[in-house]
Amino acid sequence: METLINSDNLVIGINEIINKNKSKARYKMVQELKSIIAIVSSVTGVDIREKKRTRECTNARIVYCYMARRFTHCTFNEIGMIIERNHATILHLNKQYDGIYKTDQDFRKLADSCLSRYFNEQGTEQPKVEAIEDINKELLKCDYNKLLRVKNYVEKLIEYGC
Numbered sequence: 001m002e003t004l005i006n007s008d009n010l011v012i013g014i015n016e017i018i019n020k021n022k023s024k025a026r027y028k029m030v031q032e033l034k035s036i037i038a039i040v041s042s043v044t045g046v047d048i049r050e051k052k053r054t055r056e057c058t059n060a061r062i063v064y065c066y067m068a069r070r071f072t073h074c075t076f077n078e079i080g081m082i083i084e085r086n087h088a089t090i091l092h093l094n095k096q097y098d099g100i101y102k103t104d105q106d107f108r109k110l111a112d113s114c115l116s117r118y119f120n121e122q123g124t125e126q127p128k129v130e131a132i133e134d135i136n137k138e139l140l141k142c143d144y145n146k147l148l149r150v151k152n153y154v155e156k157l158i159e160y161g162c
Helices: 007-044 055-071 076-082 087-103 105-122 129-141 144-160
Strands: none
Touching (some): 007 055, 055 087, 055 105
16 A cells, blocks of 8 residues: 655645754854854953944954854854844944955954964864965966866865865
8 A cells, every 4th residue: 555645744844854954053053153252252352242332342343243254154134143233234344354454453463363263163274364365366367277277176175175
């Protein structure tokens, strides 16, 4: 005797699986953001969730937004919910990072300290900014065929885990 699968039961089952995985993913996302907040707060000595607009708080928020956007798959809205800011504020802070990093020595030290602590906790090595800039300069010199070869080479490295 063959049992027929009821399409309603199948859809309900799929929806339950999706909701279960969605809640797990949301929990993981919140934990990642809290981890970044803890790192930035411990390095800077500032609680970035406070409503202060001092330079120290703002710089700490800028570093948090940059790290959260770069190292998680969170949207600006999700990043902002944790520190009680809207997506436009997060977008603005994220755009500020590069300019301030290049011009302000104190901010650069702060950001580098936060990034190195993050990489230490992740157990990975932090990429060097100078090395990345050198690679970018060399890539700008390349033509299409060279870039295609580099892309294929990098994909193979990632595929084989080298």
